[in-house]
Amino acid sequence: MNQLRRTLLKFSGAALAVGTGLLKAGEVFAAAWNKPAFESKAVADALKNLGAPNLIESKDIIITAPDIAENGAVVPIAVTSKIPNTQSISIIAEKNPFPLTSTHDVANGGEGYVSIRLKIGETSNVRAVVKADGKFYTAVKEVKITIGGCG
Amino acid sequence: MAEPMKIRATLQVDTADVRILMQHPMETGQRKDAKGEIVPMHFIQNVVITHNGKTVLDAQWSQAISRNPFLGLRVKGARAGDRISVTWTDNKGDTRTDEVAVAAPS
Numbered sequence: 001m002n003q004l005r006r007t008l009l010k011f012s013g014a015a016l017a018v019g020t021g022l023l024k025a026g027e028v029f030a031a032a033w034n035k036p037a038f039e040s041k042a043v044a045d046a047l048k049n050l051g052a053p054n055l056i057e058s059k060d061i062i063i064t065a066p067d068i069a070e071n072g073a074v075v076p077i078a079v080t081s082k083i084p085n086t087q088s089i090s091i092i093a094e095k096n097p098f099p100l101t102s103t104h105d106v107a108n109g110g111e112g113y114v115s116i117r118l119k120i121g122e123t124s125n126v127r128a129v130v131k132a133d134g135k136f137y138t139a140v141k142e143v144k145i146t147i148g149g150c151g
Numbered sequence: 152m153a154e155p156m157k158i159r160a161t162l163q164v165d166t167a168d169v170r171i172l173m174q175h176p177m178e179t180g181q182r183k184d185a186k187g188e189i190v191p192m193h194f195i196q197n198v199v200i201t202h203n204g205k206t207v208l209d210a211q212w213s214q215a216i217s218r219n220p221f222l223g224l225r226v227k228g229a230r231a232g233d234r235i236s237v238t239w240t241d242n243k244g245d246t247r248t249d250e251v252a253v254a255a256p257s
Contacts (some may be wrong), residue, residue, distance in 0.1 A: 038213045101215040110207030114221030
C-alpha cells in the first residue's frame with residue numbers, strides 16, 4: 001500500500017517536472033538524473049531513493065571486479081545479470097561518500113551486462129542492484145583498495 | 152569543446168560488443184587544487200547509447216565514475232553495419248555525440 005503510494009508520488013512528480021517545463025526538451029529523452037539517490041550519503045537512503053528498499057539476494061548476478069585493487073581511482077567493475085527481463089543495473093560502492101555510482105537502464109536488445117571503471121575511496125563492498133520485472137535483486141562483492149581514489 | 156570518444160563495436164555471433172572510451176575530467180568536487188581550493192564538480196551525468204536509433208542503454212552516472220570513463224555493453228540482435236551512437240551530457244550541460252558502425256568479426 002505504502003509502496004504504491006511512493007511510486008505514484010514519484011511518477012506524478014516526474015510528470016509535474018515535465019509539465020512545468022523544468023526539464024529541457026533534450027533531457028526528456030534521457031531518463032532524468034536521480035538527484036536524491038545520487039546525493040544520498042547512506043546505502044539505505046540511496047536504495048530507498050532508487051525505489052528499491054527490499055532486495056532479493058540473487059546468484060544470477062555476477063560481479064566481475066578485482067579482489068584487490070591497487071589504485072582506487074580506476075577500479076574496473078563489470079556486472080552481468082542472467083535474470084530474464086533485466087531492466088536496469090545499478091552499482092553501489094558502499095563506503096563511498098556518495099554510495100550510488102551509476103544506474104544503467106537497458107532496453108531494445110541491450111543485454112544485462114555493463115562494464116565500467118569506478119573510483120572507490122576505501123576497501124568496501126560493491127553492490128549490484130538489478131531491476132527485473134519490477135523486482136529488485138542484488139549481489140555483493142568485496143574489493144580491497146590499497147590507495148583510495150576519492151581524494 | 153569536448154574531445155571525441157573512442158568507440159569500438161565488434162560483432163560476436165548475434166551480439167555486438169561495444170566499448171566506449173570518453174574523454175572527461177570527472178571531477179568529484181572533493182579534490183583540492185595546488186592553491187588548496189576545491190575543484191568544482193564536473194562529471195558526466197547521462198550517457199545514452201542507441202542501436203539504429205533505438206535506445207539500448209540509458210545510463211545515469213555520479214562523480215564516482217573514473218576519469219576518462221570506460222563503458223562496455225552488449226547489444227543483442229545487432230548486425231554488421233548497424234549504427235551505434237553514443238551521447239553523453241555532463242552536469243555543466245556540455246554534450247557530445249559520436250557514432251560508429253558495427254564491425255564484422257575478424
